[in-house]
Amino acid sequence: MTHLREIASNVHILRHKVLDVTAALIVGGESALVVDTLSTTAQARDLLNAVRRVTDLPLAVVNTHHHFDHTFGNAVFAPAPIWGHEETAVLLGPHHGEPMRAECQRAYPDLAAELAEVPITPPTDLVRTAQDLDLGDRLVELRHFGRGHSAGDLVVLVPDADVVIAGDLVEESGPPQFDDAYPLEWPDTLAALLPHLAETTQVVPGHGRSVDRSFVQAQHEQLASLAWLIREGDQDGAPPDRVAAKSPFPQELSLIAVHRGYLHLNQS
Numbered sequence: 001m002t003h004l005r006e007i008a009s010n011v012h013i014l015r016h017k018v019l020d021v022t023a024a025l026i027v028g029g030e031s032a033l034v035v036d037t038l039s040t041t042a043q044a045r046d047l048l049n050a051v052r053r054v055t056d057l058p059l060a061v062v063n064t065h066h067h068f069d070h071t072f073g074n075a076v077f078a079p080a081p082i083w084g085h086e087e088t089a090v091l092l093g094p095h096h097g098e099p100m101r102a103e104c105q106r107a108y109p110d111l112a113a114e115l116a117e118v119p120i121t122p123p124t125d126l127v128r129t130a131q132d133l134d135l136g137d138r139l140v141e142l143r144h145f146g147r148g149h150s151a152g153d154l155v156v157l158v159p160d161a162d163v164v165i166a167g168d169l170v171e172e173s174g175p176p177q178f179d180d181a182y183p184l185e186w187p188d189t190l191a192a193l194l195p196h197l198a199e200t201t202q203v204v205p206g207h208g209r210s211v212d213r214s215f216v217q218a219q220h221e222q223l224a225s226l227a228w229l230i231r232e233g234d235q236d237g238a239p240p241d242r243v244a245a246k247s248p249f250p251q252e253l254s255l256i257a258v259h260r261g262y263l264h265l266n267q268s
């Protein structure tokens with residue numbers, strides 16, 4: 001049985017064994033907010049059961065970004081409103097949702113059969129930069145600080161609990177993932193988040209243990225140094241593998257970042 005763990009007053013998290021992805025539950029006086037919905041219908045049903053053992057209040061959902069491990073359980077929560085960034089809705093929409101499903105099935109053959117059955121469900125309630133949600137005696141802030149891990153990263157701030165749920169903009173159990181990322185913008189996005197973090201703030205990453213401000217600061221510095229390497233490499237016409245070799249992150253992942261960075265620099 002899947003269980004939520006209370007990390008602050010009426011803020012609960014669930015670290016799922018598949019991909020070590022984290023979902024969360026924020027309970028207010030009148031309603032509760034589920035943050036991310038895991039990878040499959042069965043996982044989402046487990047999450048919903050765990051939620052219902054904590055609260056019977058009406059639910060809303062928010063997706064931190066479009067990736068399947070954060071959104072493929074959305075349908076289980078219908079007819080709850082699903083908040084997400086405008087780009088998240090596009091990336092789960094008719095043009096991008098099915099190609100993503102196929103790609104995930106190739107990347108995770110063990111999940112392929114379950115992924116095939118998921119009704120891909122984009123957010124119903126869209127955010128561009130900021131949206132506050134009143135859960136009753138508790139205000140939750142949804143913020144898009146810019147692009148980073150994806151085009152539609154949303155951060156969920158719970159000021160009265162001193163908790164920030166960062167999605168995959170911050171990663172703890174593995175390095176940052178660049179497949180759909182904006183490596184040149186990611187440092188600025190974290191720089192915009194940092195002033196919202198106090199020394200005491202618990203930052204919940206998309207994958208891994210909760211971290212603090214200094215961890216986010218350090219990840220910001222690593223991402224900033226990678227972004228500079230990409231800009232420098234582009235100026236010098238350096239081959240991507242030579243740039244990736246200097247990156248603070250693993251080679252293979254960095255190579256993806258360099259390719260995407262070069263692409264973005266040469267688009268504009």
Ligand SMILES: [Zn+2]
Pocket residue numbers: 065067149168177206
């Ligand atoms: Zn992700």
